[in-house]
Structures are given as structure tokens and as C-alpha cells.
Amino acid sequence: MERHQIGLYLAAIVAGGAAGFLAPGSGAVLERAINPVLGLLLYATFLGIPFASLGRAARDVRFLAAVLVLNFAVVPLVAFGLSRFVAGDQALLVGVLLVLLTPCIDYVIVFTGLAGGASDRLLAAAPVLMLVQMVLLPVYLLIFVGPGLVSAIDSSPFVQALVWLIIVPLALAALTQWLARREGDPAAVGPPAVGRLFRTAAARLLHAGVAGRRVMAAMQALMVPLMMATLAVVVGSQIVGVRQELGSLLAVVPLYAAFLLVMVPLGLLAARAARLDVPATRAVVFSGATRNSLVVLPLALALPEPLALASLVVVTQTLVELVGMVAYVRFLPLLAPADSRLRR
Known part of the structure; x- marks a missing residue:
């Protein structure tokens, strides 16, 4: 499934869309399933983030600096510029900014690996990206949207x-x-004088460690099916709304396509400025281009009724981005070839 996950994701989108079209009444049921399925997906996604490697990510100074500058200094300027084309519609504006201001921390790892990028370095940087975007997203929304609209939410x-x-x-x-990460022999916790209570507690902790490793293995095996289920449920629940609002949503498709195009040279420039090698360069480009649409979708769904279209704007970005990622995997190795002069 991991080898064919791009095709499987596209198939899940088609299946979800077909279900939504053929059974319009299923939209409400599918929408209620979004949060449970998405919660499981995000749990599985976060399990893949090496929280213990925060120190290693911090020591990878040049790579981390390139990723942070690109995502939180360059991308906000690009997002602000593109959002001016829909600034007259508050729902479109909020949706575009909500998704473009948040860098992806889940399937970007997969696509980076498929393109020969340094997926391990991007994985190590994922906790930093997640924490920084949680802090800066409200700040950027306040600046770009204005306190009047933000206070009305x-x-x-x-x-x-x-x-x-x-x-x-x-x-x-x-x-x-x-x-x-809990390992060892509970009998080695201390001498008999330590007492049975402490040895019992240690044994339970070690048993919990075994359970934790089993959970991580199971969730890793379920990652692709969970992503497929999420995409199918999200698209199936929103496809009728997308069809009804197609005229408005078509306005954001060129913006998302333009974002994918412009982030390639900007990512290459950021990597060159940091003097990164070719795999790291590809990882930086993918990080700048892919957005955290599935993570911010529940936030968009929680917006008030006047801004309800924002969730469809986020879903539309997912559809455009998945097509763009297929193109990235095919063409980015040609733009940053293995014999490039970029070096660490």
C-alpha cells in the first residue's frame, strides 16, 4: 500500500466524490464521521513525528533555518499576495489564508521520499514546524484578515x-x-529493599512500553488506510457543497496552482542560500509547497456560518495539491538533479 499510496489516495478521492454525488443524503453522516476519522489520522500522523529528536532537528541548523524561513517568512508574503485576489470575499479569504499559512507535517514526508528528498531530516523537523505554526497562525490571521473579522469569530x-x-x-x-521507549528488566530496578511496590510499578511501566510499541506498529500499518478513509469521508461529505459553490471555488484553484509553481524557485533559492545538498534541497521545496490542509480542516469546519465556505476552500486546496504533488515527484528531480552543485 505504501508503494502505491498516491494512486490509492486519488482512488479514495474519486470514491468519496462518487458516494457524495450518488447519495447526496449521506453528506450529513459522512460529515459527522470526519472528526473521529481525522482524529485517528492525526494521532497516527503525530506518532510518526519523532518528538525525542527535537534536539537533533535543532542541531541541523542550516536545514532547519531554510525550512523555517521559507515557511514562516517567505510563504506568508506569498499567501498574502495571492489572497488579495479574493480579498472581497471573507470566506474565501479566510480559507485561503488558513491553509496556505500552515506547512504540512504528514504526507509531505512520503512525497519527499518518493522524489529522492531527505525525508528523514524533514521528519526530524516536523515537531518544530507543528509548534511554530500553532503559535504563528493566529498572529498572521490577525495581521492579514484584520481584528474586526477575527473578533467576530x-x-x-x-x-x-x-x-x-x-x-x-x-x-x-x-x-x-x-x-x-521504556525497556529493561523490572527486577533490575533496585535491590529487594526497594520494595515490591516499586518493582510492581516498574513492571507495569515496562508492560506499557511493550503495548506502546505495538500501538505504534499498528498505527503505522494503518496510516495509508486512515489517509484514504479521511480523504474519502472529507470529499464525500463536502462534494455537494463544492458543486453548489463551484463558481466561487474555481476562483481559488488558480491561486493554489500558482502557489505550487512559485514555491519551486523560492524553495530552491532558500536551499541554495543555506548551501544544502540535493536531497535536503528537495525536502525544503516540498516543505514550502505542501500545506497542512487536513490538520486545519477541523478549524475551518468550526468557523461560524458566514464563513462556512472556508472549509470547502480548504478541501479544494487538498485536491489541487495532490495533483501537484504527483507533478513534483516527477519533475523536481529534474530541477534539482543528483549531480547539482548544491552541497552541504
Whole structure:
């Protein structure tokens, strides 16, 4: 499944869209399934983020600097410029900014590896990217959208989505990883004088470590099916709305396509400025181009009714991006060939 996941993702999108079209009444049921399926996907995604390697990511100074500058200094300028084309429609504006301001931390790792990029270095940087975007997204929205619109948004559903679909899965993933690293012999915890209570507690902790490793292995095996299920459910629940709002949504398709095009030279320039090697260069380009649409979707779904179209704007970006990633995997190795002069 991992070898054929691009085709499987596209098939899931088609299947979800067909289900939504053929059974329009299923949209409400599928929409209720988004949060549970997405929560599992995000838990599985966060399990793949090596929280223990934050130190290693911090030591990879040039790569991390290139990724951070590109995503949180260059991309916001690009997103602001592109968003001016839909600034007259608040729902389109919020949707475009919400998705373009957040760098991807899940399937970007896969696509980077398929293109011969340094997926391991990007994986190590994923926790930093996640933490920084959680801090800066509200700041950029306040600057680009304005305090008037931001203050009109009811924060309670937004906070609930943030807590239950991002913070809770993130914390559970970190806890699972911590438990999975517990190893050793409970009898070696200390001499008999330590007492039976401490040895019993140690044994339980070690058993929890075994369970944690089993959970991580199971969720890794389910990653592709969960991504397929999420894409199918999201597209199936929103496809009728996409059809009804097709005229408005077509306005953002060229913006997303332009974003994918412009991020290639900008990513190459960022990598060249950091004097990175070819695999790292490809990873930087993918990081700048792919967005965190599935992670921010619950936040878009929590927006008030006047901004309800923003969730469809986010879904549209996912559809455009997946097609763009297929092109990236095919053509980026030609733009950053293995015999390039870029060196670490």
C-alpha cells in the first residue's frame, strides 16, 4: 500500500466524490464521521513525528533555518499576495489564508521520499514546524484578515477543534512514544529493599512500553488506510457543497496552482542560500509547497456560518495539491538533479 499510496489516495478521492454525488443524503453522516476519522489520522500522523529528536532537528541548523524561513517568512508574503485576489470575499479569504499559512507535517514526508528528498531530516523537523505554526497562525490571521473579522469569530468551537483534534492527539502520540521507549528488566530496578511496590510499578511501566510499541506498529500499518478513509469521508461529505459553490471555488484553484509553481524557485533559492545538498534541497521545496490542509480542516469546519465556505476552500486546496504533488515527484528531480552543485 505504501508503494502505491498516491494512486490509492486519488482512488479514495474519486470514491468519496462518487458516494457524495450518488447519495447526496449521506453528506450529513459522512460529515459527522470526519472528526473521529481525522482524529485517528492525526494521532497516527503525530506518532510518526519523532518528538525525542527535537534536539537533533535543532542541531541541523542550516536545514532547519531554510525550512523555517521559507515557511514562516517567505510563504506568508506569498499567501498574502495571492489572497488579495479574493480579498472581497471573507470566506474565501479566510480559507485561503488558513491553509496556505500552515506547512504540512504528514504526507509531505512520503512525497519527499518518493522524489529522492531527505525525508528523514524533514521528519526530524516536523515537531518544530507543528509548534511554530500553532503559535504563528493566529498572529498572521490577525495581521492579514484584520481584528474586526477575527473578533467576530466565535472562538469556542475553534478552541474545541484545536484541543480535541490537534492538542489531544498530539499529547497522546507523545505519551505513546514515551511509553514505547521504556525497556529493561523490572527486577533490575533496585535491590529487594526497594520494595515490591516499586518493582510492581516498574513492571507495569515496562508492560506499557511493550503495548506502546505495538500501538505504534499498528498505527503505522494503518496510516495509508486512515489517509484514504479521511480523504474519502472529507470529499464525500463536502462534494455537494463544492458543486453548489463551484463558481466561487474555481476562483481559488488558480491561486493554489500558482502557489505550487512559485514555491519551486523560492524553495530552491532558500536551499541554495543555506548551501544544502540535493536531497535536503528537495525536502525544503516540498516543505514550502505542501500545506497542512487536513490538520486545519477541523478549524475551518468550526468557523461560524458566514464563513462556512472556508472549509470547502480548504478541501479544494487538498485536491489541487495532490495533483501537484504527483507533478513534483516527477519533475523536481529534474530541477534539482543528483549531480547539482548544491552541497552541504
